[in-house]
Amino acid sequence: MPAKATLQDVAIRAGVHRTTVSLALRDHPRIPAQTRERVKAITVELGYRINPLVSALMQSRRSGRAVKHVTLAYVTNYPTRYGWKPTQHDRPNFFPGAVARARELGYNLEDFWLAEPGMTSKRFCDVLTARGINGLIIGRLPPGQSALELEWSRFSCVALGMTLRSPVLHHVSENHFETVWQSMQRCLERGYRRVGFVFSEANDSPRVGDRWLSAFLGQQLQWPAKDRVPPCPQVPVDERNFAAWFERYRPDALIATHARPVLGWLKRAGVSVPRDLGLVDLENHSDLNCAMVYYDPAEIGGLAVEMLVGLMHRNETGVPSDQHEILLTGEWREGKTLPPRV
Secondary structure (H helix, E strand, O other): OOOOEEEEEEHHHHHHOOOHHHHHOOOOOOHHHHHHHHHHHHHHHOOOOOOOHHHHHHHHHOOOOOOOOOEEEEOOOOOOOOOOOOOOOOOOHHHHHHHHHHOOOOEEEEEEOOOOOOOHHHHHHHHHHOOOEEEEEEOOOOOOEEEEOOOOHHHHHEEEEEOOOEOOEEEEEEHHHHHHHHHHHHHHOOOOEEEEEEEOOOOHHHHHHHHHHHHHHHHHOOOOHHHHOOOOOOOOHHHHHHHEEEEEEOOOOEEEOOHHHHHHHHOOOOOOOOOOOOEEEEOOOOOHEEEEOOOOOOHHHHHHHHHHHHHHHHHOOOOOOOOEEEEEEEEEOOOOOOOOOO
């Protein structure tokens, strides 16, 4: 890999002092406009990028004021300002954990709403740049969204979860494959032999569903043919189709993407959980006291901050050519819905 261009490389190519290059890149009026434009063109040609952390330090030295925090942006795009918070839905909230880890590392994390009235992609990027914000954590997108358009080359970026599919950024997520693989093993250990899989609510990221199903079907292939239960058709399934599938295959345990609707359907069908059927909840609804693989959202938020700070230190910006993925493996938590089968 070729060495990255330095400020000195730009100065040599432009035939000026390093200080002149630095001032030109900050559009300092002391430097003639023609020189500024020539220097900027050379930086593009050489691929030179200002390291935001070094820039913040130099700004501190020039102003004589200590820079206690470099601000990072937590970017959301829900239809409402705080629609991404759990009071509005049942998805995990990664923000508090990200804020806490950012503070530990000496950074300030603020949430920014892309859907502000009158906001455009360019204006949003200009606002962040004007504030000296160079690091972005992209929060989970709302259902129905899978793409964002920003001037990515300006920023170091990390996405949370797998809802953002265009562009493909470095991201941090739960280990969804391991979640279902572990759940199937727990069912087997406790004496359940016919385990079904149900998409009981809309999935905001198809790639997550693909990983869940891959683990489920992979485990099924290792079980006797008579014990294999095909996944419940229709994504998401409705009560009528769920009832027909359940009556036909009669599983003794279910892995449900969202336990709440399934529990209602089973109750109306006269099926008792856990007396008649075991159940594992994939969405961590703690109020239902279901068996689950638990993921601490604070850990995921913290990992995103650590990944982002590393990118900023290495001055890596834009959409990566080699996308990295950090997967957090969850821990099994007991609940009343999957007791050992007698």
